[in-house]
Amino acid sequence: METQDQNPNPMQQPPQSPGFFQSSTAKIIMVGLLTLVLLIPLQFVKSLIFERAERQKEVVTEINNKWGEDVYFYGPILKVPYTQYYETKFVDDKTKKVTIQRSESTEFAYFFPDQLNADLNVNTQQKNRNNYESVVYTSKMDFKGNYSFPSFDSQAIPKENIHFDKASIIIKTNTIKSITGSVTVSINGKKHTFEPVQNNNEKDTVSTLETNAFDIKSAFENGPAPFDFNINYKGSEQIKIVPIGKMTQAKMTSNWPSPSFDGNFLPETNTITDEGFNAFWKVSHLNRPFAQQHFGTLPSLSEYSFDVKFLIPIDQYQQNERAAKYGFLVIGLTFLVFFLIQSVSKINIHVFQYSMIGLALIMFYTLLISITEHSSFMLAYLIAGLSVIVMITLYSLSILKNKKFAGFIAIALSALYIFIYVIIQLENYALLVGSIGLFLILGAVMYFSRKIEWK
Known part of the structure; x- marks a missing residue:
């Protein structure tokens, strides 16, 4: 096989x-x-x-520092000095004798306006350096309103200790370098010029502009004292304003087509077009957590502002x-x-x-x-x-x-x-x-x- x-x-x-x-x-x-x-x-x-x-960012910061920084502002505020007396007791340990030493100091009371109307006009432009650009602006701010006669009843301060003849008007701002031109305020038809002063007792780190002392009694002869003043800024990127009036109404007009509304208060109405925007705020003293009068020092109010940012939306x-x-x-x-x-x-x-x-x-x-x-x-x-x-x-x-x-x-x-x-x-x-x-x-x-x- x-x-x-x-x-x-x-x-x-x-x-x-x-x-x-x-x-x-x-x-x-x-x-x-x-x-x-x-x-x-x-x-x-x-x-x-x-x-x-x-x-x-570095170049933009440099441009803004040379042109003008962002603006933070509030005022005008009526400032009235008064004298406060203090007593200090000293006890002698051997004789048990009590000695009372009296001292005095000058304090200040601050009164916000009853009515505050603001008309704000902001003209923006873009500044270029090499390949970088920043948004800057010039602003014209016109304020009108009135004060009621300052009351010290809540502090039980004797009238003879209140110095109405040494009163002044102050405004607070974060940058005095950016202000253009002089700043004056008219109280019941009488003009007073603002000058920069050093901050001593105020808690705010912002700068202060203050008028010379004057007697305010004559301003209230016919009831509430009307005022008006204007201030012009060269700034950049944003504006922050604190509504200190018992009733504050503010209108802002600008040629910037893409604003950003921020801060503690948004506008009641706003209209935005390719040519610019206009916005309107109406804020009552009931809408904010600070009083119309302050004794001793002014509180920091920066967190209670309404803000407008002039930023390039997407750079x-x-x-x-x-x-x-x-x-x-x-x-x-x-x-x-x-x-x-x-x-x-x-x-x-x-x-x-x-x-x-x-x-x-x-x-x-x-x-x-x-x-x-x-x-x-x-x-x-x-x-x-x-x-x-x-x-x-x-x-x-x-x-x-x-x-x-x-x-x-x-x-x-x-x-x-x-x-x-x-x-x-x-x-x-x-x-x-x-x-x-x-x-x-x-x-x-x-x-x-x-x-x-x-x-």
Whole structure:
């Protein structure tokens, strides 16, 4: 009987399955690790943007210091001195004799107006230095109102101790350097000029302007004493005013198209257009936690102001910073597009080629920040985006050898950059639009990856 040879032909080996490093799983792991590695140079780009933004803050601060700082103001306040007497008892330990020593000191009472009407006109402009800009303004502030006769009844101070003939008017402000021209107040038709004085007893760290002493009794001959005064400032970024009137009404008009209303009181009404805004405040003494009269010292009132900020809503560095925050998303989605093309077309893309594509995507942000400093953000975004899209499209054409795939990549990158630009420009709806867009992108990825064989 013939015995058949059971040994297989050595030339006929069974097909070998591809190794792990050639599998789709290994490739997607390597692409994911490369994406994480590229976060390092992306972080360097973010640091560069932060450094340039800090430089801008330094330059803006320098411009503002030379032009004028932000303005904090309240007044006018009626200041009346009075004499306070004190008695101190001394007891002799040996003789038990009691000696009373009397002393006196001059104190001050402060009275806020009953009615305070403010008409504020603010003209803004943008100052540029090199690649940086700041918002500065000139303001004209007109105040009118009236005082009731100052009452000391709550302190039980004898009338002979009150010096109505040495009264004065004061205003408080954080910057006297920014005031332009002289400041005078008219009390019942009589004018008085303000001069800067040193703070002694007041708790406020702000500066004080005060008139010379005068007799206020004549101002109240016909009832409440009317007053009016105006003060002009050169300032920057914001205005803060404390509503010290028993009833305060303030109207502000400005050519700044994007104000930010802040502080303890928001305007009753406001109208904002491309040409500017106007706003109106009405504040009663019942709406704030401080009294109309103070004895001894004035409290700090800075937290009870109504504020208007004249800031650039989104400056170029904020826009660059927001764009860089989407860097991980751009790199990840771009790599995902290449990976899907690689899986569908069976074209092998080396990890080095992925690295070159990733570095090109990071170069977008360095181009963006450098071009933005010499032009508008929109133009810089357009130039940087087109440059990177063209570079990656040509590179993908050389490695994929397929115009259809290269065109798809160009369209995908264009759509991604347009999507991110829209999100950056939005303020109130950025989160909503971004969430919807990412949801649609995830749906598209799920659709195109549904038939991929992961073996």
